Amino acid sequence: MSVRDGFIFNGKHSYKDFNVWLQEKKIQPPAKVKIKETIPFMNGTYDFSSVGSNGEPVYGERQIQVKLGLRTRNKKELYTVYQLILEWLEDTGRQELLFDNIPGFYFTAEVESAPSFEEALMLGNLTITFTAQPFKVSTSYMGDDIWDTFNFLTDYTQYTNIFEINEDGPGTTVIMYNNGRNITPVINVSVDNMRLSFEGKIYYLTKGDNKLWGMKLKNGENVLHFYNALGTVKILFRWEVL
Template structure:
């Protein structure tokens, strides 16, 4: 038996057994413009650096084993309040996909009373991507997958200048949290980024998909904290 953890509570703590699960693959959201009287179509889907995707739909059907109707209704109340208690996309962990989590909000619940047992179908609307539970460079060996994961250094000691490479194995750009004990300059493709001392997280500096070659100028320690996002 497997279950899910949502809004800091496990489904099996409520006596729920997952009968069915359906995790859809999000569709690409294409932003195009057709030139009148021609066959030319411009695709603006990558205008901001990454392909845009539609929200992901997740569906779970739970089995509730309870022969007394009043107890079945009590369980229904508890489960529906648990699933509807969040009004924003909340971390959802599915034991079938270890090492990753979704960000999703329950938007619909369907309860079926079958006298001596019941079923509850929960529909979630989620962020398109699965997100790694651990930051790059901090991965637990038990969660390491040789097909998808890589081992890499994300904390560096800088003495005046150093060239480094950071790999973003995501399908999209990610914004790293940069922790620095001094101010630094980062150069990438002849573009300079000023990094102040302390913790910085800004959309002005994103890690592109693949290998990011950076030159860091300064003295001290700098760390890049980011999580991989995949379909």
């Protein structure tokens, strides 16, 4: 990890804006949220954890700990930098947290507990714990042609997410790939009265953005069939991963 590597939070970069270096970081995985019940004389438990999520596992928040090194010319400057960093990190709510060496993704995080500060002459160490949502979120939309962050192990080549839909007859079938967790996309259509057939259900779309309750793109290939109106469809989502 380069001395200039760091992270962006609340619109500022740890090294470029504060001249502090990221000494280490620890990103904990999220734990599953379990709801278990037992009854008298029963062996084991009943697991109700995914009853309300249609069988998908539910995860709790995760902890991300970073340690920053402060190097200044005198004690007064040390405390000034310390104050500025506290205001940057603590005086805000949930923000996007992006690490230089995890390109293409961000965490949604907040500093909820007070950082720990150690000083020695003109040097200081500041340990910060972020409380983050369970999943990393892609910085680009699925279908954006961004080769700088393309991952040949996990990503799909999908050059566009804007599709022309035929007015009558069989309509238009769209294949949409999702390389993350199940997610509800925003479906933007250019006209009213567009219809969508997906996994045996019919959805009625109106002009503009549509976010359909219960409609989720699964990991991998998804077949969507649009019909009943002439226009364009744009499918927007950022994929989420552990």
